[in-house]
Amino acid sequence: MQIDYLKVNAILQYIFKPTVVLYFLFSLVYFFIFSKSGNGDEALFISDLQFIEKNGWINSIEKGISIPYMLLTYPFSNFFQYFVALRLVNFVLLSILFYYFFKVVAVKSKEFYCYLMFYLATSSIFFKGTNDALFFLGLIIFLTEVYYYLEFKKMNSEVMAFSGLVLAFFTRELFVIYIPIILLGFFFLYKNGIVFRVKSLTVPSLLLLCLLIGNI
Helix, strand or coil: CCCCCCHHHHHHHHHHHHHHHHHHEEEHHHHHHHHCCCCCCCCHHHHHHHHHHHHHHCCCCHHCHHHHHHHHHHHCCCCCCCCHHHHHHHHHHHHHHHHHHHHCCCCCCHHHHHHHHHHHHCCCCCCCCCCHHHHHHHHHHHHHHHHHHHHHHHCCHHHHHHHHHHHHHHHHHHHHHHHHHHHHHHHHHCCCCCCCCCCHHHHHHHHHHHHHHCCC
């Protein structure tokens, strides 16, 4: 008996796509709404927001808070419970990730978004209230832009690439672990003749300056 592999593949694709979407929505709803607040690292960032409220920004920075993430979260914390504010920010960051791939990179493949949703649904990185979402968003954008330059000799957005790298650097000390791949990325950019334009580096440079001053 011959198997029509094209037909089998079509059936699997038909089943796979809606299943992944449901899986993603289930994870999103569970972690955002039903997951208990303050579990794991989320408790640390809730305590950071409380510390800012009680002791001010200068003392909080001396304590060692994640400045970029707290700057994004603090305004929301004035209107919502701390854990809700943290998760709302991460929902916004998740939306930016999809916007980046859909509008900036212009990926039209439905399969790509299915794989992306499947990957995101297996982890709470973008769902729980921690700074992992901002950290990985910055790295994802930078490394994606490096790939596009190596493949097509042009980045989709140099501003987003280097701004993302700056944000990742100041968001988590874990950045140190990724230094080898970052340096390798710059090495390949240099070897492939990239020219850094002043216009493209203005926003990342200002962001870098502001965060350096904030830390000082």
